[in-house]
Amino acid sequence: MGDVSPTTPYRHGPSHRPSGTPTRPRWPQAQHYAALDLGTNNCRLLIARPHGAGFTVIDAFSRIVRLGEGLATTGRISDAAIERTLAALTVCAIKLRRRNVALSRAVATEACRRAANGAEFIARAAAETGIVLDIISAEEEARLAVLGCHALIEPGEDPALVFDIGGGSTELVLIDTSEPVPKVLDWHSAPWGVVSLTEATARDTGASLVEVYARMRATVAEAMAPFAARLPRDIERPRLLGTSGTVTTLASVHLKLGHYDRSAVDGLIVPAAAMRAISSDLAAKTIAQRAEIPCIGAERADLVVAGCAILETILDLWPAERLGVADRGIREGILRRLMGAPRP
Numbered sequence: 001m002g003d004v005s006p007t008t009p010y011r012h013g014p015s016h017r018p019s020g021t022p023t024r025p026r027w028p029q030a031q032h033y034a035a036l037d038l039g040t041n042n043c044r045l046l047i048a049r050p051h052g053a054g055f056t057v058i059d060a061f062s063r064i065v066r067l068g069e070g071l072a073t074t075g076r077i078s079d080a081a082i083e084r085t086l087a088a089l090t091v092c093a094i095k096l097r098r099r100n101v102a103l104s105r106a107v108a109t110e111a112c113r114r115a116a117n118g119a120e121f122i123a124r125a126a127a128e129t130g131i132v133l134d135i136i137s138a139e140e141e142a143r144l145a146v147l148g149c150h151a152l153i154e155p156g157e158d159p160a161l162v163f164d165i166g167g168g169s170t171e172l173v174l175i176d177t178s179e180p181v182p183k184v185l186d187w188h189s190a191p192w193g194v195v196s197l198t199e200a201t202a203r204d205t206g207a208s209l210v211e212v213y214a215r216m217r218a219t220v221a222e223a224m225a226p227f228a229a230r231l232p233r234d235i236e237r238p239r240l241l242g243t244s245g246t247v248t249t250l251a252s253v254h255l256k257l258g259h260y261d262r263s264a265v266d267g268l269i270v271p272a273a274a275m276r277a278i279s280s281d282l283a284a285k286t287i288a289q290r291a292e293i294p295c296i297g298a299e300r301a302d303l304v305v306a307g308c309a310i311l312e313t314i315l316d317l318w319p320a321e322r323l324g325v326a327d328r329g330i331r332e333g334i335l336r337r338l339m340g341a342p343r344p
Helices: 079-098 110-114 118-129 138-152 194-200 209-230 245-255 272-283 287-291 297-301 304-317 330-338
Strands: 033-038 042-051 054-064 103-108 133-135 160-165 170-176 183-190 239-243 269-271 322-326
Touching: 033 079, 033 330, 042 079, 042 330, 054 079, 054 330, 079 118, 103 110, 103 138, 103 330, 110 118, 110 133, 118 133, 138 160, 138 170, 138 183, 138 239, 138 322, 138 330, 160 245, 160 304, 170 209, 170 304, 183 209, 194 209, 194 304, 209 272, 209 304, 239 245, 239 304, 245 269, 245 272, 245 304, 245 322, 269 272, 272 304, 272 322, 287 297
Parallel strands: 033 103, 103 133, 160 239, 239 322
Antiparallel strands: 033 042, 042 054, 160 170, 170 183, 269 322
């Protein structure tokens, strides 16, 4: 969603440490921590220092790199995508050196998991930027996202569903929030994100916008069907929290923001019906029309409809009346884990 100001406040809520666990890092000499999340669409970095039970962000970076562009067709990360991503990682490396980061972790997700040349790219990134990327599993990705954003889940007794719509995949996690540290009850990774789903339907050149959107939703529903069949049906008030560019973008549209404002979006609760209405409206617009909408613009205009299709499918299988919006996730989960937070 663009660069984040170093002074951007991160509301992490109450401590989720068990009683008796030190709130100071286990490495007292490590004043600055860093987390880098290289996804199929974005490269995002956070640098922070411990503060109470949470942390204070001192520097951040976010850039759309489209690492997975063309991957569905070729099975490989393209040369152009590699160059874009290496340029972004170079900026991150400079920030890491300037901030004298003592402890960090950099992870790569779906694009690098799928690509035949994923390991080759990782080696080149390490050689040229000094950043060693760890290709994590879909399960680890889901758990990190939960750790980073679960503080924003609305109070309640029943299980809650957390989802992360990425560029190449979508992770869904059913969690028990009855304890301070959430317990993962079930999880699922669907092989569709905003990039992969957009590319899969790009050849439908003769289809109408309505037909393309319907196909997107059917494709995602099929991929999520095994998880949907396992979900409990006796939930009185389903709670739902989304962390992704899709939900923060749609929340911005809902608020009619002229530009993205993290403080207005992170932690927002939006009626699910409003998100469905926005999704249907965007799906009926051309790319040019979407690009004219503030907080979507040219960078997201071609991908946002795929995100809408994924979101509406999730709302079908978990019919919550309200949707929580989180502008936090994997990076925050990495930072909390580096600082000693218990694993969900």
